[in-house]
Amino acid sequence: MASIGRDTTISWLGHGTFHITTPEGKNLLIDSWVETNPACPDGWKQRVRNEGLDAIFITHGHFDHIADLLSLATLTDAKIVCMFDLVSWLTAQGVGEERIVGFNKGGTVEVAGVRATMTKAEHSSTYNDNGTLVSLGEAVGYVLRMSNGFTIYHTGDTAVTYDMLIVGDLYQPDLTILPIGDHFTMDPRQAAYALKLIRSKYAIPGHFGTFPLLKGTPDQLRQHAQDFGVHTEVIALAPGESVA
Template sequence: MVKVWWLGHAAFLIEGSKKVVVDPFITGNPLSPVKVEDIKVDLVAVTHGHGDHLGDAVEIAKNNDVPIVCIHELSRILAKKGVEAVGMNIGGTAKVNGVKVTMVKAVHSSDVEEDDTIISAGDPAGFVIEIDGVRVYHCGDTDVFLDMQLIGELYKPDVMLVPIGDWYTMGIEAAAKAVELVKPKVAIPMHYNTFPVIEKNPEEFKKAVEERGLDVKVVILKPGEFYEI
């Protein structure tokens, strides 16, 4: 059994025989139910360089003496911060600290800010993370795109973590279409209600998925709750 814990915003802890934290935006996240020092993991995964996703990745990696897996360009930036950064690229699959990770496309932007300078951090990405035979697709920040159908066909995710907040990502209707393309067993909404500009009612997302007649279970978590599969 694998537990998928929501830590608010786009931050998730995926827990089985290995533990992975994705996009650990903890400090400054008003919805975070945990503190940085509480997070014990085997791997950190970061979808892109924006501060609400890169978050506390460096500190968590150092605290746990574990690597950060991310896009190649971002890995070069993070390596200068004294952590082991494992760079990948879109379409690649790697086993990192015993965890199978596939990097997939996302439609967004990505940069980091250092000393008041904006630095390109490569392309944004999503991840399909496999632990104990359970595959979790974290979409990252993205719009819907037709190649999501290929992600569903190739990697057959059991759980899809899908942004619904609009403004910076797709909104509810587009997110429901994304679920239709991927066809996971379970869809969990994320990236909403952290800040006023992305306030959304997840029940509307659940309704939009149900209206499409999909054989997909929509699970709405509160920060600090988990779904077990």
């Protein structure tokens, strides 16, 4: 497995949930499906509870991305970073407004020592609130720039879009985290084309294998990347594994 060597540890907790430890030792969570995530190892569930979180980044409002958001907001002192449209819903659920960092696509905020820019994603964002389907703004991705310059682009749940070329041009991410499962997001061929646009040195696939519908695999991503002449190194993690 590749060693990135930038004092940043990226761990896949299964499905679309990723944990990042920054060069300063801050703990970030991208999408909060941990306790009820069937792919998340028990050790990680315990670790998140015990070690706490400094920030939780939310890409969109589907249950498999925010199911444990409110419980983790109670258990930790994490800042909640999200699309501005989620702020009123979160405060209505009892999350203190002072803990919420709500902004919008194109904007940049600094949270836990990380400069985070919100990017476009092509997906939906709704939540089933006791039988009522609630709109929670739009789906997004994030460009996360560590203090040492190491840059991660998490695309969020999305189809491939030409906007990814702009992200590659503007931010030149070192690492891309992107879905490959198909059905609800990009399949491996679309994801490989996305990497052609982004041009990052490394990529970590996610949002696959949790359910039978999510059939894409890292090997398929590698094959399609080769077909497109993409030289990005695909780092395939199993749920619970990390790369640093």
